[in-house]
Amino acid sequence: MSREHSLSEEPTEFTVRARVEARRIDHYLHSRFPDYSRSVFQKVIDAGAVLVNGQAVKASYRVQQEDVIRVWLPVLDHDVPQAEAIPLRFVFEDEAFAVVDKPPGMVVHPAKGNWSGTLVNALQHHLDQLSSVSGEHRPGIVHRLDRDTSGLILVAKADGAHWALAKQFEERTIHKQYLAIVSGDPGRDSDYVEKLIGPHPTHREKMAIRRPEDGGKVASTFYRVVERFRGYSLILCEPKTGRTHQIRVHMAHIGCPIVADKLYSGRDRLTLGDLLGPDAPDADRVLIARQALHAHHLKLTHPRTGAPMELTSPLPADMEAVLDALRTHRPLAGPGR
Known part of the structure:
Protein backbone atom coordinates (compact mmCIF):
# COMPACT_ATOMS: atom_id res chain seq x y z
CA MET A 1 0.00 0.00 0.00
CA TRP A 72 -7.07 -3.80 7.99
CA LEU A 73 -8.81 -0.63 6.84
CA PRO A 74 -6.81 2.20 5.26
CA VAL A 75 -6.20 5.21 7.48
CA LEU A 76 -8.15 8.18 6.16
CA ASP A 77 -6.04 11.29 5.67
CA HIS A 78 -8.36 13.78 7.32
CA ASP A 79 -8.51 14.38 11.07
CA VAL A 80 -11.03 12.57 13.23
CA PRO A 81 -14.30 14.56 13.24
CA GLN A 82 -14.71 16.88 16.20
CA ALA A 83 -17.76 17.41 18.40
CA GLU A 84 -19.93 20.38 17.39
CA ALA A 85 -22.86 21.84 19.32
CA ILE A 86 -25.43 21.31 16.57
CA PRO A 87 -29.05 20.87 17.72
CA LEU A 88 -30.56 17.42 17.16
CA ARG A 89 -33.98 15.93 17.83
CA PHE A 90 -33.80 12.45 19.35
CA VAL A 91 -36.87 10.30 18.76
CA PHE A 92 -35.50 7.45 20.90
CA GLU A 93 -32.42 6.76 23.01
CA ASP A 94 -31.23 4.11 25.42
CA GLU A 95 -27.85 2.59 26.32
CA ALA A 96 -27.66 0.56 23.07
CA PHE A 97 -28.72 2.90 20.30
CA ALA A 98 -30.56 6.08 19.39
CA VAL A 99 -32.84 7.31 16.62
CA VAL A 100 -32.40 10.84 15.31
CA ASP A 101 -34.82 12.90 13.24
CA LYS A 102 -32.27 14.25 10.76
CA PRO A 103 -33.02 17.68 9.32
CA PRO A 104 -32.67 18.31 5.58
CA GLY A 105 -29.35 19.74 4.44
CA MET A 106 -27.26 17.75 6.93
CA VAL A 107 -24.61 15.32 5.65
CA VAL A 108 -24.52 12.12 7.72
CA HIS A 109 -20.75 11.72 8.10
CA PRO A 110 -17.59 13.65 7.17
CA ALA A 111 -16.31 13.16 3.65
CA LYS A 112 -14.56 15.15 0.96
CA GLY A 113 -15.90 18.71 1.02
CA ASN A 114 -17.91 18.17 4.23
CA TRP A 115 -15.58 17.83 7.19
CA SER A 116 -17.79 19.69 9.68
CA GLY A 117 -21.46 20.34 10.32
CA THR A 118 -22.33 16.66 9.85
CA LEU A 119 -24.54 14.38 11.88
CA VAL A 120 -21.41 12.67 13.23
CA ASN A 121 -20.06 16.00 14.51
CA ALA A 122 -23.39 16.65 16.25
CA LEU A 123 -23.61 13.13 17.71
CA GLN A 124 -20.19 13.45 19.29
CA HIS A 125 -21.46 16.52 21.15
CA HIS A 126 -24.73 14.97 22.32
CA LEU A 127 -23.73 11.37 23.12
CA ASP A 128 -21.00 10.10 25.44
CA GLN A 129 -20.57 6.83 23.54
CA LEU A 130 -20.78 5.80 19.89
CA SER A 131 -19.98 2.44 18.32
CA SER A 132 -16.57 2.01 16.68
CA VAL A 133 -17.62 -0.58 14.09
CA SER A 134 -17.67 1.84 11.13
CA GLY A 135 -14.34 3.41 12.06
CA GLU A 136 -13.31 6.62 13.76
CA HIS A 137 -14.57 8.80 10.89
CA ARG A 138 -18.10 7.33 11.02
CA PRO A 139 -18.71 6.49 14.70
CA GLY A 140 -22.19 5.15 15.38
CA ILE A 141 -23.31 5.24 11.75
CA VAL A 142 -25.24 2.10 10.77
CA HIS A 143 -26.88 3.41 7.58
CA ARG A 144 -27.27 6.76 5.87
CA LEU A 145 -29.70 9.22 4.36
CA ASP A 146 -28.91 11.58 1.51
CA ARG A 147 -28.00 15.12 2.55
CA ASP A 148 -31.36 16.59 1.50
CA THR A 149 -33.51 13.69 2.70
CA SER A 150 -34.95 14.33 6.16
CA GLY A 151 -36.18 11.91 8.78
CA LEU A 152 -35.34 8.90 10.90
CA ILE A 153 -31.82 7.47 11.08
CA LEU A 154 -30.45 4.84 13.47
CA VAL A 155 -27.29 5.48 15.49
CA ALA A 156 -25.48 2.71 17.39
CA LYS A 157 -23.96 3.56 20.76
CA ALA A 158 -22.52 0.09 21.50
CA ASP A 159 -20.62 -2.18 19.11
CA GLY A 160 -22.87 -5.16 19.84
CA ALA A 161 -25.96 -3.12 19.03
CA HIS A 162 -24.29 -1.93 15.82
CA TRP A 163 -23.68 -5.49 14.62
CA ALA A 164 -27.24 -6.51 15.54
CA LEU A 165 -28.74 -3.58 13.63
CA ALA A 166 -26.44 -4.19 10.67
CA LYS A 167 -27.61 -7.81 10.57
CA GLN A 168 -31.23 -6.64 10.43
CA PHE A 169 -30.36 -4.41 7.46
CA GLU A 170 -28.55 -7.28 5.72
CA GLU A 171 -31.49 -9.61 6.28
CA ARG A 172 -33.94 -6.87 5.25
CA THR A 173 -35.97 -7.18 8.44
CA ILE A 174 -35.89 -3.45 9.14
CA HIS A 175 -38.89 -1.91 7.40
CA LYS A 176 -38.65 1.71 6.27
CA GLN A 177 -41.38 3.99 4.97
CA TYR A 178 -40.78 7.31 3.23
CA LEU A 179 -43.16 10.08 2.27
CA ALA A 180 -42.47 11.78 -1.05
CA ILE A 181 -44.18 14.59 -2.93
CA VAL A 182 -43.84 13.88 -6.64
CA SER A 183 -44.71 15.56 -9.90
CA GLY A 184 -47.49 13.83 -11.80
CA ASP A 185 -49.70 10.87 -10.96
CA PRO A 186 -48.44 7.27 -11.12
CA GLY A 187 -51.88 6.15 -12.33
CA ARG A 188 -52.26 3.17 -10.04
CA ASP A 189 -53.18 3.53 -6.39
CA SER A 190 -50.31 1.20 -5.46
CA ASP A 191 -47.71 -0.90 -7.21
CA TYR A 192 -44.18 -2.26 -7.13
CA VAL A 193 -41.31 -0.79 -9.14
CA GLU A 194 -38.81 -3.57 -9.76
CA LYS A 195 -36.01 -2.24 -11.94
CA LEU A 196 -32.28 -2.87 -11.57
CA ILE A 197 -30.25 0.14 -10.44
CA GLY A 198 -26.58 0.86 -11.08
CA PRO A 199 -24.19 3.76 -11.64
CA HIS A 200 -25.20 6.24 -14.33
CA PRO A 201 -23.07 5.70 -17.45
CA THR A 202 -21.98 9.36 -17.77
CA HIS A 203 -22.95 11.25 -14.58
CA ARG A 204 -20.84 10.13 -11.61
CA GLU A 205 -23.23 11.53 -8.99
CA LYS A 206 -26.32 9.80 -10.37
CA MET A 207 -27.72 6.30 -10.43
CA ALA A 208 -29.83 4.89 -13.25
CA ILE A 209 -31.91 1.94 -14.42
CA ARG A 210 -29.26 -0.47 -15.73
CA ARG A 211 -28.90 -3.96 -17.15
CA PRO A 212 -27.06 -6.63 -15.10
CA GLU A 213 -24.09 -6.55 -17.47
CA ASP A 214 -23.83 -2.78 -16.92
CA GLY A 215 -23.73 -3.01 -13.13
CA GLY A 216 -27.45 -3.07 -12.41
CA LYS A 217 -28.45 -4.58 -9.05
CA VAL A 218 -31.84 -5.88 -7.99
CA ALA A 219 -33.98 -3.07 -6.57
CA SER A 220 -37.62 -3.17 -5.47
CA THR A 221 -39.83 -0.33 -4.20
CA PHE A 222 -43.47 -0.58 -3.16
CA TYR A 223 -45.47 2.64 -3.38
CA ARG A 224 -48.97 3.74 -2.43
CA VAL A 225 -50.69 7.00 -3.35
CA VAL A 226 -51.73 8.82 -0.16
CA GLU A 227 -53.21 11.96 -1.73
CA ARG A 228 -53.61 13.32 -5.25
CA PHE A 229 -53.57 16.90 -6.52
CA ARG A 230 -53.69 18.43 -9.97
CA GLY A 231 -50.22 17.66 -11.34
CA TYR A 232 -48.76 16.31 -8.07
CA SER A 233 -49.11 13.39 -5.66
CA LEU A 234 -48.18 12.49 -2.09
CA ILE A 235 -46.68 8.99 -2.14
CA LEU A 236 -45.78 6.49 0.60
CA CYS A 237 -42.71 4.48 -0.49
CA GLU A 238 -41.38 1.27 1.04
CA PRO A 239 -37.98 0.27 -0.37
CA LYS A 240 -37.53 -3.50 -0.18
CA THR A 241 -33.85 -3.18 -1.07
CA GLY A 242 -31.32 -0.50 -0.18
CA ARG A 243 -29.75 0.80 -3.39
CA THR A 244 -28.30 4.29 -3.53
CA HIS A 245 -30.97 6.86 -4.54
CA GLN A 246 -33.41 3.97 -4.98
CA ILE A 247 -36.70 5.80 -4.37
CA ARG A 248 -35.53 8.83 -6.34
CA VAL A 249 -34.54 6.71 -9.36
CA HIS A 250 -37.66 4.54 -9.28
CA MET A 251 -40.08 7.46 -8.98
CA ALA A 252 -38.36 9.25 -11.85
CA HIS A 253 -38.52 6.05 -13.90
CA ILE A 254 -42.33 5.84 -13.66
CA GLY A 255 -42.63 9.49 -14.73
CA CYS A 256 -43.16 10.94 -11.25
CA PRO A 257 -39.85 12.51 -10.15
CA ILE A 258 -39.65 13.79 -6.60
CA VAL A 259 -40.37 17.51 -6.37
CA ALA A 260 -37.22 19.70 -6.24
CA ASP A 261 -34.88 16.74 -6.76
CA LYS A 262 -32.26 18.48 -8.88
CA LEU A 263 -30.48 15.28 -9.95
CA TYR A 264 -33.54 13.45 -11.20
CA SER A 265 -36.13 16.14 -11.97
CA GLY A 266 -33.88 18.95 -13.21
CA ARG A 267 -35.40 21.45 -10.74
CA ASP A 268 -33.92 22.33 -7.34
CA ARG A 269 -36.99 24.11 -5.92
CA LEU A 270 -40.76 24.50 -6.11
CA THR A 271 -42.20 27.99 -6.06
CA LEU A 272 -45.72 29.35 -5.69
CA GLY A 273 -45.47 30.42 -9.32
CA ASP A 274 -45.08 26.77 -10.33
CA LEU A 275 -48.57 26.18 -8.95
CA LEU A 276 -50.30 29.44 -9.93
CA GLY A 277 -48.34 30.70 -12.91
CA PRO A 278 -45.51 33.25 -13.24
CA ASP A 279 -47.83 36.29 -13.03
CA ALA A 280 -49.39 35.30 -9.73
CA PRO A 281 -48.74 37.48 -6.66
CA ASP A 282 -45.73 36.23 -4.70
CA ALA A 283 -44.89 33.88 -7.57
CA ASP A 284 -41.21 33.77 -6.60
CA ARG A 285 -41.89 32.50 -3.08
CA VAL A 286 -39.98 29.25 -2.59
CA LEU A 287 -42.04 26.48 -1.02
CA ILE A 288 -39.23 23.92 -0.87
CA ALA A 289 -35.60 23.97 -2.03
CA ARG A 290 -34.58 20.33 -1.61
CA GLN A 291 -35.96 16.97 -2.66
CA ALA A 292 -39.35 16.43 -1.02
CA LEU A 293 -38.44 13.07 0.54
CA HIS A 294 -38.78 12.20 4.23
CA ALA A 295 -37.89 9.00 6.14
CA HIS A 296 -41.20 8.82 7.95
CA HIS A 297 -41.45 5.44 9.71
CA LEU A 298 -39.16 2.66 10.99
CA LYS A 299 -40.11 -0.82 12.15
CA LEU A 300 -37.33 -2.88 13.72
CA THR A 301 -36.35 -5.21 16.54
CA HIS A 302 -34.49 -3.78 19.52
CA PRO A 303 -30.85 -4.95 19.09
CA ARG A 304 -30.54 -6.13 22.69
CA THR A 305 -33.98 -7.02 24.02
CA GLY A 306 -35.50 -8.32 20.80
CA ALA A 307 -38.63 -6.27 21.45
CA PRO A 308 -40.49 -5.00 18.34
CA MET A 309 -40.29 -1.24 17.85
CA GLU A 310 -42.03 1.28 15.60
CA LEU A 311 -40.97 4.91 15.33
CA THR A 312 -42.50 7.78 13.36
CA SER A 313 -41.34 11.25 12.36
CA PRO A 314 -43.85 13.91 11.29
CA LEU A 315 -43.37 15.76 8.03
CA PRO A 316 -40.97 18.71 8.30
CA ALA A 317 -42.20 22.27 7.81
CA ASP A 318 -41.10 22.64 4.18
CA MET A 319 -42.98 19.55 3.00
CA GLU A 320 -46.04 20.60 5.02
CA ALA A 321 -45.87 24.00 3.30
CA VAL A 322 -45.93 22.30 -0.10
CA LEU A 323 -48.93 20.16 0.87
CA ASP A 324 -50.79 23.19 2.24
CA ALA A 325 -50.19 25.03 -1.04
CA LEU A 326 -51.29 22.02 -3.10
CA ARG A 327 -54.48 21.59 -1.07
CA THR A 328 -55.24 25.27 -1.50
CA HIS A 329 -54.27 25.84 -5.13
CA ARG A 330 -54.24 22.37 -6.78
CA PRO A 331 -57.05 20.34 -5.17
CA LEU A 332 -58.33 17.35 -7.07
CA ALA A 333 -62.13 17.25 -7.05
CA GLY A 334 -64.00 13.99 -6.69
CA PRO A 335 -63.05 10.51 -5.44
CA GLY A 336 -59.39 10.70 -6.53
CA ARG A 337 -58.46 12.74 -3.48
Missing part, protein backbone atom coordinates in the same frame (compact mmCIF):
# COMPACT_ATOMS: atom_id res chain seq x y z
CA SER A 2 1.13 3.55 -0.70
CA ARG A 3 1.60 6.09 2.05
CA GLU A 4 -1.73 7.75 1.19
CA HIS A 5 -3.40 4.40 1.89
CA SER A 6 -1.45 3.25 4.95
CA LEU A 7 -3.31 0.60 6.93
CA SER A 8 -4.68 0.73 10.44
CA GLU A 9 -2.74 -1.13 13.12
CA GLU A 10 -5.78 -3.03 14.40
CA PRO A 11 -7.99 -5.07 12.07
CA THR A 12 -11.78 -4.97 11.91
CA GLU A 13 -13.33 -8.43 12.14
CA PHE A 14 -16.90 -9.53 11.53
CA THR A 15 -18.97 -12.52 10.44
CA VAL A 16 -21.25 -12.42 7.41
CA ARG A 17 -24.61 -13.27 8.95
CA ALA A 18 -26.96 -12.82 5.98
CA ARG A 19 -27.15 -14.01 2.41
CA VAL A 20 -25.14 -11.69 0.18
CA GLU A 21 -25.95 -13.12 -3.27
CA ALA A 22 -22.34 -14.37 -3.67
CA ARG A 23 -20.99 -10.84 -4.16
CA ARG A 24 -17.34 -10.21 -4.92
CA ILE A 25 -15.52 -9.35 -1.72
CA ASP A 26 -14.28 -5.96 -3.00
CA HIS A 27 -17.89 -4.96 -3.76
CA TYR A 28 -19.09 -6.33 -0.43
CA LEU A 29 -16.47 -4.45 1.59
CA HIS A 30 -17.27 -1.23 -0.26
CA SER A 31 -20.96 -1.64 0.64
CA ARG A 32 -20.06 -2.08 4.33
CA PHE A 33 -17.45 0.67 4.41
CA PRO A 34 -18.54 3.26 1.81
CA ASP A 35 -15.80 5.73 2.82
CA TYR A 36 -13.48 3.57 0.69
CA SER A 37 -13.84 2.92 -3.03
CA ARG A 38 -13.76 -0.53 -4.60
CA SER A 39 -10.38 0.28 -6.14
CA VAL A 40 -8.98 1.04 -2.67
CA PHE A 41 -10.27 -2.30 -1.39
CA GLN A 42 -8.69 -4.05 -4.37
CA LYS A 43 -5.33 -2.59 -3.28
CA VAL A 44 -5.99 -3.65 0.32
CA ILE A 45 -6.76 -7.18 -0.87
CA ASP A 46 -3.65 -7.27 -3.08
CA ALA A 47 -1.61 -6.25 -0.03
CA GLY A 48 -2.87 -9.31 1.84
CA ALA A 49 -4.78 -7.18 4.33
CA VAL A 50 -8.10 -9.00 3.90
CA LEU A 51 -8.44 -12.48 5.39
CA VAL A 52 -11.47 -14.72 4.98
CA ASN A 53 -11.62 -17.56 7.48
CA GLY A 54 -7.94 -16.91 8.19
CA GLN A 55 -6.83 -17.06 4.55
CA ALA A 56 -5.82 -14.31 2.13
CA VAL A 57 -8.16 -14.04 -0.87
CA LYS A 58 -8.35 -12.37 -4.27
CA ALA A 59 -10.72 -9.53 -5.12
CA SER A 60 -12.81 -11.96 -7.17
CA TYR A 61 -13.61 -14.13 -4.11
CA ARG A 62 -17.37 -14.56 -3.64
CA VAL A 63 -18.53 -13.87 -0.09
CA GLN A 64 -20.57 -16.58 1.63
CA GLN A 65 -22.80 -16.57 4.67
CA GLU A 66 -20.86 -17.28 7.92
CA ASP A 67 -17.52 -16.17 6.40
CA VAL A 68 -15.33 -14.56 9.05
CA ILE A 69 -13.69 -11.52 7.48
CA ARG A 70 -10.75 -9.64 8.95
CA VAL A 71 -9.69 -6.41 7.21
